[in-house]
Amino acid sequence: MKFEHFGTGIIKGLAVTLRHLFRKPITTQYPEQKLTTSRRARGNELVWDITKCTACGTCAKACPQGVIRIVTSAKPVENRYVVEKFEVDTGYCIFCGLCVEACPFQSLLMGYSYERAKYRRHEVVHTNEMLLPSAKRPASGYMYPKLAKALPPQTLLIERDEVKG
Amino acid sequence: MALKTESFALNIGPLHPSTHGVFRMRAVLDGEVIANMEPVFGYLHRGIEKLAEERTYTGVIPLTDRLDYLASMSNNLAYVLAVEKLAEISAPERATYLRVILAELQRIASHLIAVGAFVNDCGAFFTPFLYMFREREKILDLFEMLSGQRLLYNYMRIGGFNQDIPDEFLPALQKFVSQMPGFIDEYDRLLAENEILLARTKGVGILPQDLAVNISASGPVLRASGVKWDIRKADPYCGYDRFEFDIPTGTAGDCYDRYRVRIEEMRQSLRIIEQAMKQLPSGAVKSTVPYLVRPPAGEAYAHIEAPKGELGFYLVSDNSIAPYRCHIRAPSLINLTALRDMTVGWKVADLIVIFGSIDITMGEVDR
Numbered sequence: 001m002k003f004e005h006f007g008t009g010i011i012k013g014l015a016v017t018l019r020h021l022f023r024k025p026i027t028t029q030y031p032e033q034k035l036t037t038s039r040r041a042r043g044n045e046l047v048w049d050i051t052k053c054t055a056c057g058t059c060a061k062a063c064p065q066g067v068i069r070i071v072t073s074a075k076p077v078e079n080r081y082v083v084e085k086f087e088v089d090t091g092y093c094i095f096c097g098l099c100v101e102a103c104p105f106q107s108l109l110m111g112y113s114y115e116r117a118k119y120r121r122h123e124v125v126h127t128n129e130m131l132l133p134s135a136k137r138p139a140s141g142y143m144y145p146k147l148a149k150a151l152p153p154q155t156l157l158i159e160r161d162e163v164k165g
Numbered sequence: 166m167a168l169k170t171e172s173f174a175l176n177i178g179p180l181h182p183s184t185h186g187v188f189r190m191r192a193v194l195d196g197e198v199i200a201n202m203e204p205v206f207g208y209l210h211r212g213i214e215k216l217a218e219e220r221t222y223t224g225v226i227p228l229t230d231r232l233d234y235l236a237s238m239s240n241n242l243a244y245v246l247a248v249e250k251l252a253e254i255s256a257p258e259r260a261t262y263l264r265v266i267l268a269e270l271q272r273i274a275s276h277l278i279a280v281g282a283f284v285n286d287c288g289a290f291f292t293p294f295l296y297m298f299r300e301r302e303k304i305l306d307l308f309e310m311l312s313g314q315r316l317l318y319n320y321m322r323i324g325g326f327n328q329d330i331p332d333e334f335l336p337a338l339q340k341f342v343s344q345m346p347g348f349i350d351e352y353d354r355l356l357a358e359n360e361i362l363l364a365r366t367k368g369v370g371i372l373p374q375d376l377a378v379n380i381s382a383s384g385p386v387l388r389a390s391g392v393k394w395d396i397r398k399a400d401p402y403c404g405y406d407r408f409e410f411d412i413p414t415g416t417a418g419d420c421y422d423r424y425r426v427r428i429e430e431m432r433q434s435l436r437i438i439e440q441a442m443k444q445l446p447s448g449a450v451k452s453t454v455p456y457l458v459r460p461p462a463g464e465a466y467a468h469i470e471a472p473k474g475e476l477g478f479y480l481v482s483d484n485s486i487a488p489y490r491c492h493i494r495a496p497s498l499i500n501l502t503a504l505r506d507m508t509v510g511w512k513v514a515d516l517i518v519i520f521g522s523i524d525i526t527m528g529e530v531d532r
Contacts, residue, residue: 009358016355017292026299039331042313064224096227096319101327102456110313142313143328153333154310158303158340 026160035155037114039141039148042095044111046088047139048131052107055081062102067092086131090116091124100143109133112140112151172200175513179208183286183517186527190504190516197512202505206498209531217491222248222323222458225491230317232493233529235278238271238308239471241321246402247467247478248323252460259448260325264403265441266338267308267320268469269434273345274304275472276385276427279524283424284356286521287365293355300348303341310334323458325451335442342438349431357428366420370507370519373418377503384474385426386500386523390418396470403469407444408437420522427524457486473497473524493532497525 028035037043060068071085100108113136118124133139141148178189187208193201213232217225229244230237242264249256256264281297305315311330312320320326356362372382377390387394395412397405413429415422460482468477474496481490500523508516 007360009360009363013355013359016351020296038309038313040310040313040328062221062224064220064227094227094317095314096317097313097327098223098227098319140313145328145331148331154306156303156306156310156337157299158306158337158344 024160026157036152037112038154039151041112041114041140042097042110042142043114043140044116044137045090045126046099046131047109047111047133047137048086049107049109050083050132052105053083054105055083056104058102058104059099059108062098064096064098065092065094068099085127087125087127088131089125097142106144109139109144110142112138177516183521185282185525188527188530190520192513192516194513199508199511199513199516202508202516204501204504206527206530209527211532213532214491214493217488219487221486222488225488226321227317227319230319231528232495232532233471233473233497233526234316235526236271236275236472237316237318238267238320239469239476241318242268243467243469243471243476244478245321245323246469247465247480248458248460250467251463251465251480251482252323252458254324254452254454256325257449257452258446260450261403262441262445263326263330263450264321265405265408266438269437270304270307272434272472273431274301276431277301280424280427283521283524284362286517287362289362293352296352296355300345307334307337307341310337322451324454325449329450338438338442342435342442345435346432349428352428363421365518366424366522368417368419369515370420370511370522371418372503372507376506377418380499380502382474382500382503384470384472384496384500385423385430386474386503388412389415389422389426391416396468396475400468402467408440410437420518423522459484459486468494471496473526474500495529495532497529501525501530
């Protein structure tokens with residue numbers, strides 16, 4: 001073991017940490033304060049627009065995990081299929097967003113919220129009405145630039161921090 | 166009177182904070198000195214290569230995110246390049262430049278963790294680590310803006326990107342690029358001359374040049390041993406030959422050189438990003454690609470300079486919608502094979518430092 005600078009390196013390093021003491025903190029106290037997520041956030045469960053859905057099943061085929069399950073009734077009404085069951089097992093969902101990209105009728109969107117802890121296992125399976133958009137389940141602008149424009153801008157850490165030479 | 170001594174086998178891991186994941190080292194000790202070292206891995210095996218055989222070509226992209234989870238963007242890029250080579254698709258010019266920007270940002274983010282975790286292993290308890298996490302967080306913010314997630318981006322697609330960058334991306338990136346050199350200088354003031362770091366890393370865990378070449382090491386581990394080999398220069402992809410940058414190399418091949426090479430590479434990455442931002446053309450970000458890519462029967466290998474080394478994807482197609490075979494050449498795994506030769510003869514405390522200096526991600530080692 002050989003020391004090269006006899007302590008000057010450590011003093012230089014301590015000067016950096018000392019200067020750090022006078023910087024503005026850039027952390028957030030999470031449950032009380034929250035940052036705004038990306039406008040394209042791939043959060044929470046899917047948001048499903050039932051009026052546009054034609055039950056074509058493209059989303060189910062695009063899903064790499066096989067999470068989406070669609071049951072349609074045998075008798076089409078008004079020249080379109082009726083969805084009996086649209087089921088998403090979010091326990092297996094990897095939030096890749098490929099189903100949203102695949103949907104040819106813009107009826108499937110990613111969710112915008114991100115706290116998804118549940119008390120019971122069966123609660124992670126979402127069917128029909130649970131997937132409809134509501135005030136509690138906003139849609140994100142993933143793959144939909146017009147929707148993204150309406151959402152609040154993302155908090156960027158880079159706006160908070162300045163380097164001091 | 167001679168004391169009766171015997172060697173002692175010590176298990177480090179699989180769940181140990183310094184193993185960066187689930188990795189087990191079976192070290193045979195002679196006193197405090199390592200007499201033999203046997204790496205045991207496979208604790209994180211998820212069968213990604215096999216899973217890829219039953220997914221569509223697009224459906225494999227989320228899987229590649231989970232290989233080297235600290236550099237998902239680079240994994241996406243390597244895979245996407247392999248499929249594009251196989252199916253003879255070319256990405257538009259704007260997408261090519263964006264790929265370069267994102268791959269270099271990802272390299273900075275990955276090296277920040279590599280250096281931070283490495284000095285953490287040396288005993289600098291979390292101060293430099295969290296300083297570097299602060300800057301990595303800014304990169305993750307940028308990636309979140311593009312792709313919607315912070316770690317598993319799934320942003321690149323065969324033939325380009327799934328969506329164009331938002332308007333606020335380039336100003337934020339510009340701000341980051343102008344700030345980052347100052348922060349790298351700050352790390353240098355904090356660490357580069359620190360006596361304890363120098364004593365722990367200089368001359369420790371030397372990987373000789375010929376051995377590094379023989380085990381086909383790549384990335385900063387190889388370059389620290391003095392071999393000037395970088396796929397961005399040796400076999401340019403994504404138009405890397407249009408940019409001006411240097412390949413930092415070390416001389417001794419010790420832990421300190423590996424640390425220096427990573428710091429210098431961050432500076433070079435910033436240089437590339439600046440040039441790419443200036444040259445970034447407008448236009449589409451995705452070429453017309455059928456929804457289900459069905460490449461002609463054949464095989465292709467594409468490799469990139471990922472943050473940890475040469476990352477290659479070998480794909481075999483049988484003209485169906487899913488790859489017939491997908492083999493991944495993971496840099497972490499191959500760099501890890503040098504661990505035994507680097508550690509034998511050093512003490513247990515040095516083992517942790519040497520292991521940290523290789524910079525591995527277990528998701529990539531076990532796949």
